[in-house]
Amino acid sequence: MSVITEVRIPPDDFELGQILNIEEASAIELETLVPTRDTTVPLFWVYEPVGDGFLDTVERYPTVNSVTEVDVFEDRTLFRLDWDASQDHHFQCVLDHEGQILSATGTPEGWDFEMRFTGREALSQYQDCCEDAHISLDIIRIYNPADPEADSWYGLSEPQREALALAVRMGYYDIPRGCTTAELADELGISDQAVTERLRRAIGAFGRHALLTPEPEA
CATH class of the missing domain: 1.10.10 (Arc Repressor Mutant, subunit A)
Known part of the structure; x- marks a missing residue:
């Protein structure tokens, strides 16, 4: 039976966290992930007005093909990032062990991921993979989404x-x-x-x- 875990990862420990530098924003929130062969195209919200420096920093990464604005509002901007995810060890650990990223939010304190795995063994293998890749995981919680007795808050922090x-x-x-x-x-x-x-x-x-x-x- 599947399990859901919530983890926090330092931005410097995975490539997407390094690419999406949030010094100019209060938060970055992943909207969707669209896998396309060897690349992965995420849509993400950047909160607070975004300056040209943010785009310049993102575009300088060698694994980034392009970053484009999709929607612009007063307090947030939706971006589309076309990049080669094969160099992101965290993302590969998730994929290699049949994980699904349900949500991801980046702040100056770190990136909070919510992920689903097919079972406890797959989750354990993902953790071992991250350890081998020197990715620091702060496990916030692990719960079974199908068992209300296991978590009376229905998945809420x-x-x-x-x-x-x-x-x-x-x-x-x-x-x-x-x-x-x-x-x-x-x-x-x-x-x-x-x-x-x-x-x-x-x-x-x-x-x-x-x-x-x-x-x-x-």
Whole structure:
């Protein structure tokens, strides 16, 4: 039966983290990963206005074929990165052991990945692969998405659960809305943007845990 793990990795320990330097942004959030033969094309959000220096830094990497803007908003920009992922040891460890990257968010403190593996053995092999590649993994949690007794929070981290529960109590999902993200931010002591990101990840985690049936082991 599949398992889901949440890990934190220092940006310097894998190539994508080095490419997507976040000194000019408060956070980078992976939107999708599209494998195409030997390359992998991720779409990712960069929060805060993005200067030319960010694009110049990304394009200088020899494994990057191109980086292009897809959508531009006041507080975030969606980019498409065409690059050769074969040199990224972390990404190869995930692929080699049949893992799936469900979400990834980069901050100055590190990159948080949520990943699904076909079972505990595959997860253990992934961890060994990362150790051999000198990739530091901080395991935040491991849980079984199909067993509600194993995790009563339906895949939510404690900050995600706190934000989602507060949003429900304050009527954020009511019609009409009973509060704004700014009001939620005041209650939680974080930024408006951070509330939006946390609620989005919380709903995604909840949906995957409660609604999606994992594929059986072969």
